[in-house]
Amino acid sequence: MKKLLLTILVSSGLFLNATDTVNKDLGTNPINQISTYAEKADLSIVQKDVNLTIDLSLSNDEKSACQYPNDGLNYGTDVTPKITDPVRVNAIVSLVTKIIKCEKLPYKEDGQIFINKEGLLPQMEKGYYREYTLIIPSGSQKEFNVGDTHFTAYPSYSGRGPERIVIGGGSIIYYTPTHYESFVQIKLINK
Amino acid sequence: MITVKNKNEFLSLFPNYRLFEVKDVPLSDKRKFISALAQVLNLPTYVLNWDGLIDEMRGLYKVDAEKIIIIFYTDPEKNQFLSDLSEVVETVNEFLKDFNREIILAVSEIK
Numbered sequence: 001m002k003k004l005l006l007t008i009l010v011s012s013g014l015f016l017n018a019t020d021t022v023n024k025d026l027g028t029n030p031i032n033q034i035s036t037y038a039e040k041a042d043l044s045i046v047q048k049d050v051n052l053t054i055d056l057s058l059s060n061d062e063k064s065a066c067q068y069p070n071d072g073l074n075y076g077t078d079v080t081p082k083i084t085d086p087v088r089v090n091a092i093v094s095l096v097t098k099i100i101k102c103e104k105l106p107y108k109e110d111g112q113i114f115i116n117k118e119g120l121l122p123q124m125e126k127g128y129y130r131e132y133t134l135i136i137p138s139g140s141q142k143e144f145n146v147g148d149t150h151f152t153a154y155p156s157y158s159g160r161g162p163e164r165i166v167i168g169g170g171s172i173i174y175y176t177p178t179h180y181e182s183f184v185q186i187k188l189i190n191k
Numbered sequence: 192m193i194t195v196k197n198k199n200e201f202l203s204l205f206p207n208y209r210l211f212e213v214k215d216v217p218l219s220d221k222r223k224f225i226s227a228l229a230q231v232l233n234l235p236t237y238v239l240n241w242d243g244l245i246d247e248m249r250g251l252y253k254v255d256a257e258k259i260i261i262i263f264y265t266d267p268e269k270n271q272f273l274s275d276l277s278e279v280v281e282t283v284n285e286f287l288k289d290f291n292r293e294i295i296l297a298v299s300e301i302k
Contacts, residue, residue, distance in 0.1 A: 106254065108249075109246065109249045111251065112246075112249060112264065113282070113285075114284055115242070115245065116242065117241040117245070117275075117278070117279065118240050120242075131246060154237045155237070157236065157237070158234075158235050159233035160250075162237045164246070178237075179238065179243045180239075180240050180242035180243045181240060190216065
Protein backbone atom coordinates (compact mmCIF):
# COMPACT_ATOMS: atom_id res chain seq x y z
CA MET A 1 0.00 0.00 0.00
CA LYS A 2 1.27 3.44 -0.86
CA LYS A 3 2.53 5.49 1.98
CA LEU A 4 0.50 8.66 1.95
CA LEU A 5 1.86 11.51 3.98
CA LEU A 6 -0.34 14.50 4.24
CA THR A 7 0.83 17.69 5.76
CA ILE A 8 -1.74 20.39 6.11
CA LEU A 9 -0.69 23.73 7.39
CA VAL A 10 -3.42 26.16 8.10
CA SER A 11 -2.80 29.65 9.40
CA SER A 12 -5.66 29.73 11.90
CA GLY A 13 -6.86 27.77 14.91
CA LEU A 14 -9.72 26.47 12.81
CA PHE A 15 -7.39 23.65 11.59
CA LEU A 16 -6.90 22.27 15.10
CA ASN A 17 -10.61 22.23 15.83
CA ALA A 18 -11.37 20.50 12.57
CA THR A 19 -8.56 17.98 13.03
CA ASP A 20 -9.92 16.93 16.42
CA THR A 21 -13.26 16.16 14.83
CA VAL A 22 -11.73 14.33 11.90
CA ASN A 23 -9.54 12.04 13.95
CA LYS A 24 -12.41 10.94 16.16
CA ASP A 25 -14.89 10.24 13.37
CA LEU A 26 -13.01 9.08 10.32
CA GLY A 27 -10.12 6.87 11.27
CA THR A 28 -6.99 7.13 9.19
CA ASN A 29 -8.17 7.59 5.62
CA PRO A 30 -6.59 10.93 4.74
CA ILE A 31 -8.78 11.55 1.71
CA ASN A 32 -11.90 11.20 3.86
CA GLN A 33 -10.32 13.46 6.43
CA ILE A 34 -9.64 16.23 3.94
CA SER A 35 -13.07 15.97 2.40
CA THR A 36 -14.86 16.04 5.74
CA TYR A 37 -12.65 18.80 7.03
CA ALA A 38 -13.64 20.93 4.06
CA GLU A 39 -17.33 20.22 4.67
CA LYS A 40 -17.25 21.03 8.37
CA ALA A 41 -15.03 24.09 8.29
CA ASP A 42 -16.43 27.48 7.45
CA LEU A 43 -13.71 28.57 5.06
CA SER A 44 -15.53 31.69 3.96
CA ILE A 45 -14.73 33.64 7.11
CA VAL A 46 -10.97 33.18 7.34
CA GLN A 47 -8.18 33.51 4.76
CA LYS A 48 -6.16 30.28 4.84
CA ASP A 49 -2.96 29.00 3.25
CA VAL A 50 -3.00 25.27 2.64
CA ASN A 51 0.18 23.37 1.85
CA LEU A 52 -0.51 19.78 0.81
CA THR A 53 2.39 17.36 0.45
CA ILE A 54 1.79 13.86 -0.85
CA ASP A 55 4.69 11.41 -0.59
CA LEU A 56 4.15 8.55 -3.03
CA SER A 57 7.47 6.80 -2.42
CA LEU A 58 7.41 3.02 -2.44
CA SER A 59 7.05 1.17 0.83
CA ASN A 60 9.47 -1.63 1.70
CA ASP A 61 6.85 -4.17 0.67
CA GLU A 62 6.53 -2.58 -2.75
CA LYS A 63 10.29 -2.41 -3.24
CA SER A 64 10.62 -6.10 -2.55
CA ALA A 65 7.75 -6.78 -4.95
CA CYS A 66 9.53 -4.99 -7.80
CA GLN A 67 10.71 -7.55 -10.33
CA TYR A 68 13.62 -5.39 -11.46
CA PRO A 69 16.55 -5.27 -8.99
CA ASN A 70 17.28 -1.55 -8.71
CA ASP A 71 18.50 -0.77 -5.20
CA GLY A 72 21.81 0.73 -6.29
CA LEU A 73 20.64 2.72 -9.29
CA ASN A 74 20.64 6.51 -9.27
CA TYR A 75 18.61 8.95 -11.30
CA GLY A 76 20.41 11.09 -13.85
CA THR A 77 19.99 13.14 -16.98
CA ASP A 78 23.14 12.15 -18.84
CA VAL A 79 25.45 9.19 -19.31
CA THR A 80 29.15 8.75 -18.65
CA PRO A 81 31.30 7.90 -20.50
CA LYS A 82 30.00 10.32 -23.06
CA ILE A 83 27.77 8.93 -25.80
CA THR A 84 27.86 11.10 -28.91
CA ASP A 85 24.31 10.21 -29.98
CA PRO A 86 21.79 12.19 -27.90
CA VAL A 87 18.94 9.90 -29.00
CA ARG A 88 20.70 6.95 -27.39
CA VAL A 89 21.46 8.97 -24.27
CA ASN A 90 17.80 9.80 -23.88
CA ALA A 91 16.80 6.19 -24.49
CA ILE A 92 19.20 4.93 -21.82
CA VAL A 93 18.18 7.58 -19.29
CA SER A 94 14.52 6.82 -19.92
CA LEU A 95 14.96 3.06 -19.55
CA VAL A 96 17.03 3.26 -16.36
CA THR A 97 14.57 5.75 -14.89
CA LYS A 98 11.73 3.31 -15.55
CA ILE A 99 13.70 0.52 -13.90
CA ILE A 100 14.33 2.71 -10.84
CA LYS A 101 10.64 3.55 -10.66
CA CYS A 102 9.79 -0.09 -11.27
CA GLU A 103 7.50 0.82 -14.12
CA LYS A 104 6.29 -2.11 -16.16
CA LEU A 105 8.45 -2.48 -19.26
CA PRO A 106 6.94 -3.38 -22.61
CA TYR A 107 8.56 -6.75 -23.28
CA LYS A 108 8.18 -9.97 -21.35
CA GLU A 109 11.89 -10.59 -21.85
CA ASP A 110 12.76 -7.43 -19.88
CA GLY A 111 14.30 -8.09 -16.48
CA GLN A 112 15.16 -11.69 -17.26
CA ILE A 113 18.35 -13.25 -15.96
CA PHE A 114 21.43 -12.71 -18.05
CA ILE A 115 23.67 -15.73 -17.44
CA ASN A 116 26.81 -14.22 -18.97
CA LYS A 117 27.54 -17.44 -20.81
CA GLU A 118 30.13 -15.81 -23.04
CA GLY A 119 31.92 -14.55 -19.93
CA LEU A 120 32.39 -11.00 -21.18
CA LEU A 121 31.26 -9.57 -17.85
CA PRO A 122 32.75 -10.46 -14.46
CA GLN A 123 31.67 -13.91 -13.34
CA MET A 124 28.97 -13.63 -10.67
CA GLU A 125 26.31 -15.92 -9.27
CA LYS A 126 23.31 -16.72 -11.44
CA GLY A 127 20.68 -14.04 -11.12
CA TYR A 128 23.16 -11.23 -10.48
CA TYR A 129 22.71 -9.82 -13.99
CA ARG A 130 19.40 -8.81 -15.56
CA GLU A 131 18.89 -7.77 -19.16
CA TYR A 132 16.62 -5.08 -20.58
CA THR A 133 15.61 -4.13 -24.10
CA LEU A 134 16.90 -0.73 -25.13
CA ILE A 135 14.61 0.62 -27.82
CA ILE A 136 16.40 3.11 -30.04
CA PRO A 137 13.92 5.58 -31.53
CA SER A 138 14.14 6.80 -35.09
CA GLY A 139 16.53 9.65 -35.66
CA SER A 140 19.40 7.88 -33.93
CA GLN A 141 22.89 8.02 -35.40
CA LYS A 142 24.31 5.09 -37.37
CA GLU A 143 27.83 5.92 -36.21
CA PHE A 144 28.49 6.93 -32.62
CA ASN A 145 31.02 6.75 -29.83
CA VAL A 146 30.73 5.59 -26.26
CA GLY A 147 33.74 7.13 -24.62
CA ASP A 148 36.66 6.27 -26.88
CA THR A 149 34.96 3.28 -28.48
CA HIS A 150 33.38 3.68 -31.88
CA PHE A 151 30.25 1.75 -32.81
CA THR A 152 28.29 1.24 -35.99
CA ALA A 153 24.66 0.63 -35.18
CA TYR A 154 23.37 -2.85 -35.93
CA PRO A 155 20.37 -3.03 -38.25
CA SER A 156 17.12 -3.65 -36.42
CA TYR A 157 15.22 -6.65 -37.75
CA SER A 158 12.73 -7.12 -34.97
CA GLY A 159 10.60 -5.04 -32.66
CA ARG A 160 13.10 -5.23 -29.82
CA GLY A 161 16.13 -4.38 -31.93
CA PRO A 162 19.71 -5.37 -31.07
CA GLU A 163 20.63 -3.03 -28.21
CA ARG A 164 20.41 -4.00 -24.55
CA ILE A 165 21.17 -2.80 -21.07
CA VAL A 166 22.45 -5.35 -18.56
CA ILE A 167 22.38 -4.41 -14.89
CA GLY A 168 24.51 -6.22 -12.35
CA GLY A 169 23.50 -6.43 -8.73
CA GLY A 170 20.82 -3.82 -9.25
CA SER A 171 23.49 -1.15 -9.51
CA ILE A 172 26.13 -1.58 -12.23
CA ILE A 173 24.93 -0.70 -15.71
CA TYR A 174 26.40 -2.22 -18.86
CA TYR A 175 25.40 -1.06 -22.33
CA THR A 176 25.72 -3.39 -25.28
CA PRO A 177 24.93 -1.78 -28.63
CA THR A 178 26.14 -4.97 -30.33
CA HIS A 179 23.68 -7.57 -29.06
CA TYR A 180 26.01 -8.94 -26.38
CA GLU A 181 29.15 -8.92 -28.56
CA SER A 182 30.69 -6.17 -26.41
CA PHE A 183 29.81 -4.15 -23.33
CA VAL A 184 30.56 -0.70 -21.97
CA GLN A 185 30.03 0.07 -18.30
CA ILE A 186 28.12 3.32 -17.95
CA LYS A 187 26.67 5.51 -15.21
CA LEU A 188 23.86 7.99 -15.09
CA ILE A 189 24.95 11.45 -14.03
CA ASN A 190 23.35 14.85 -13.83
CA LYS A 191 24.38 17.46 -16.38
CA MET B 192 19.48 -33.93 -25.85
CA ILE B 193 17.39 -36.72 -27.29
CA THR B 194 18.80 -38.96 -29.97
CA VAL B 195 16.22 -39.60 -32.67
CA LYS B 196 16.26 -42.84 -34.60
CA ASN B 197 12.85 -42.54 -36.23
CA LYS B 198 11.58 -39.00 -36.68
CA ASN B 199 7.91 -39.83 -37.24
CA GLU B 200 7.83 -42.16 -34.27
CA PHE B 201 9.51 -39.51 -32.15
CA LEU B 202 7.14 -36.75 -33.21
CA SER B 203 4.12 -38.93 -32.55
CA LEU B 204 4.95 -38.64 -28.86
CA PHE B 205 3.88 -35.00 -28.91
CA PRO B 206 0.28 -34.06 -29.66
CA ASN B 207 1.00 -30.34 -29.97
CA TYR B 208 4.36 -29.30 -31.31
CA ARG B 209 6.18 -27.06 -33.77
CA LEU B 210 9.16 -28.58 -35.51
CA PHE B 211 12.37 -26.82 -36.52
CA GLU B 212 15.06 -28.78 -38.34
CA VAL B 213 18.69 -27.67 -38.57
CA LYS B 214 20.56 -29.31 -41.42
CA ASP B 215 24.14 -28.79 -42.53
CA VAL B 216 25.08 -27.99 -38.94
CA PRO B 217 28.54 -26.39 -38.61
CA LEU B 218 30.77 -28.56 -36.44
CA SER B 219 33.59 -26.29 -35.33
CA ASP B 220 32.67 -22.62 -35.88
CA LYS B 221 30.56 -21.37 -32.99
CA ARG B 222 29.24 -18.27 -34.72
CA LYS B 223 28.22 -20.26 -37.77
CA PHE B 224 26.57 -22.86 -35.57
CA ILE B 225 24.54 -20.21 -33.72
CA SER B 226 23.77 -18.41 -36.95
CA ALA B 227 22.48 -21.62 -38.55
CA LEU B 228 20.10 -22.18 -35.65
CA ALA B 229 19.02 -18.52 -35.60
CA GLN B 230 18.20 -18.68 -39.29
CA VAL B 231 16.01 -21.76 -38.84
CA LEU B 232 14.22 -20.15 -35.90
CA ASN B 233 13.78 -16.93 -37.91
CA LEU B 234 15.76 -14.90 -35.40
CA PRO B 235 17.61 -11.71 -36.38
CA THR B 236 20.89 -12.19 -38.24
CA TYR B 237 22.84 -10.38 -35.53
CA VAL B 238 22.37 -13.33 -33.20
CA LEU B 239 25.94 -14.63 -33.14
CA ASN B 240 26.69 -15.53 -29.52
CA TRP B 241 25.18 -17.66 -26.76
CA ASP B 242 23.89 -14.72 -24.71
CA GLY B 243 22.19 -13.21 -27.73
CA LEU B 244 20.71 -16.58 -28.60
CA ILE B 245 19.20 -16.94 -25.13
CA ASP B 246 17.71 -13.47 -25.34
CA GLU B 247 16.08 -14.03 -28.72
CA MET B 248 15.00 -17.63 -28.08
CA ARG B 249 12.92 -16.39 -25.16
CA GLY B 250 10.70 -14.86 -27.83
CA LEU B 251 9.62 -18.39 -28.75
CA TYR B 252 6.93 -18.05 -26.11
CA LYS B 253 4.91 -16.62 -29.00
CA VAL B 254 4.98 -19.92 -30.88
CA ASP B 255 1.53 -21.41 -31.02
CA ALA B 256 2.50 -24.86 -29.74
CA GLU B 257 3.35 -26.24 -26.33
CA LYS B 258 6.42 -28.15 -27.49
CA ILE B 259 9.04 -26.53 -29.69
CA ILE B 260 11.11 -29.34 -31.11
CA ILE B 261 14.51 -28.61 -32.65
CA ILE B 262 16.21 -31.48 -34.45
CA PHE B 263 19.87 -31.17 -35.44
CA TYR B 264 21.11 -33.43 -38.16
CA THR B 265 24.69 -33.86 -37.12
CA ASP B 266 27.13 -36.23 -35.54
CA PRO B 267 26.77 -35.65 -31.78
CA GLU B 268 30.23 -37.08 -31.19
CA LYS B 269 31.88 -34.50 -33.44
CA ASN B 270 29.75 -31.45 -32.70
CA GLN B 271 31.29 -29.57 -29.80
CA PHE B 272 28.46 -27.07 -29.36
CA LEU B 273 25.55 -29.31 -28.45
CA SER B 274 26.35 -29.32 -24.73
CA ASP B 275 26.53 -25.50 -24.71
CA LEU B 276 23.26 -25.38 -26.57
CA SER B 277 21.67 -27.66 -23.97
CA GLU B 278 22.60 -25.15 -21.27
CA VAL B 279 21.17 -22.33 -23.38
CA VAL B 280 17.90 -24.17 -23.86
CA GLU B 281 17.71 -25.02 -20.18
CA THR B 282 17.91 -21.30 -19.39
CA VAL B 283 15.34 -20.41 -22.03
CA ASN B 284 12.97 -23.11 -20.80
CA GLU B 285 13.00 -21.57 -17.32
CA PHE B 286 11.39 -18.54 -18.94
CA LEU B 287 9.11 -20.44 -21.31
CA LYS B 288 7.51 -22.57 -18.62
CA ASP B 289 5.53 -19.53 -17.49
CA PHE B 290 3.87 -19.63 -20.92
CA ASN B 291 3.38 -23.38 -20.94
CA ARG B 292 6.04 -23.73 -23.61
CA GLU B 293 9.08 -26.00 -23.74
CA ILE B 294 11.94 -26.45 -26.17
CA ILE B 295 12.99 -30.03 -26.78
CA LEU B 296 16.40 -30.58 -28.32
CA ALA B 297 17.00 -33.65 -30.42
CA VAL B 298 19.79 -34.87 -32.62
CA SER B 299 19.65 -37.23 -35.55
CA GLU B 300 22.44 -38.57 -37.69
CA ILE B 301 19.99 -39.44 -40.44
CA LYS B 302 19.63 -36.83 -43.20
